[in-house]
Amino acid sequence: MMDEIQNRQHVVKQNRPERTIEGDAFSAFAITALRLAGHLTAAGDRLAKPAGQTSARWQVLAAARRGGMSVAQIARALGLARQGVQRLADVLESEGLIAYADNPQHQRAKLVRLTEEGAARLGVIEVAQAGWADGLGAAFTSAELDAARSVMARVMEMLEGNEAAGG
Template structure:
C-alpha cells in the first residue's frame, strides 16, 4: 500500500499521464494504418520523418523522438538497406553518421503525408483548433518540467 497519499493535483496528473499513454497507443495504431499502404510502420515512418526534418544522427533522432538509440539504429539500418535513407559523414562527429532521406524515402514520406493530412484535418475539425493548441501547450509544459527535473520521481 502507498504510504504517501496523492493530492488532488497528483491525482489529476496521474489521470493525464494515463490518458497520454492510452493516446500514444492509439496514435501508434493509427500511424501504422496510415503507413501500411506505403509498406511502412509507424516506427519506420517516425525515423524517416526525423531524417527528413534535418540531417541528424541516429542518437539525435532518438532524443527528438524520445526513443532508445538502439531501436532507432535498427530501424535506420533497415531503411538504409531498403534505399530510403543514406548515411553521410557528420562534420561534427566522425563516427555518428547523419541520416539523409533518399528520393525513394522522400516519395514514401510524401505518400504517407497525403493520407495523414486527410486524417489530421478531420480529427482537427472534430476537436477544434483552440482546444488542440491548449492541449499541446500543456503537454509541452509537462515535457519541459520533466526535462528540468531530470524525470526523477
C-alpha cells in the same frame, strides 16, 4: 475464497498512498495520455501501412527529411533510445529509403539523409495523414488543441528536467 480476495483488496487499499486532488487529476491525465499514445501509434501504423512502413519507421523517415541529423540526434528529438533508432535506420538504409552521409562535425556519427524512394514513401504517408488530421482536428477548435499541446509540452519539460537531475 471470497473473504481472502476481499482481505487482499483491503490490504491493497490500506497501503495505497493518499494523493492531492491535483495528484489525482495528474494521474488521470497521465493514464489518458498513455492510452492516447497507444491509439496514435496504432493509427500511425494504419496510415503508414500502404507505404510498407510503421509509425516508428515513419518517424525516422520524417526526421531524415530534415537532414543534417545523426542517429543520436534523431533519437533525442523523438525521445527514443539511440539503439532502437539505429536499428530502424539500418533497416531503412538497407531498403534504400535513407542513406548515411559523412558528418563534418563527427567522424563516426554519420548523418541520415532521405533518399528519393524514402521521400516517395514518406509522401504517401503524409497525404493519408493530412486527411486523417483534418478530419480529427475538425472536432476541436485550434485554441483547444493549442491548450492541450501546451500542457503536454510543459509536462514533458518537467519530466525531462527531472531526468536530467537524476530524478
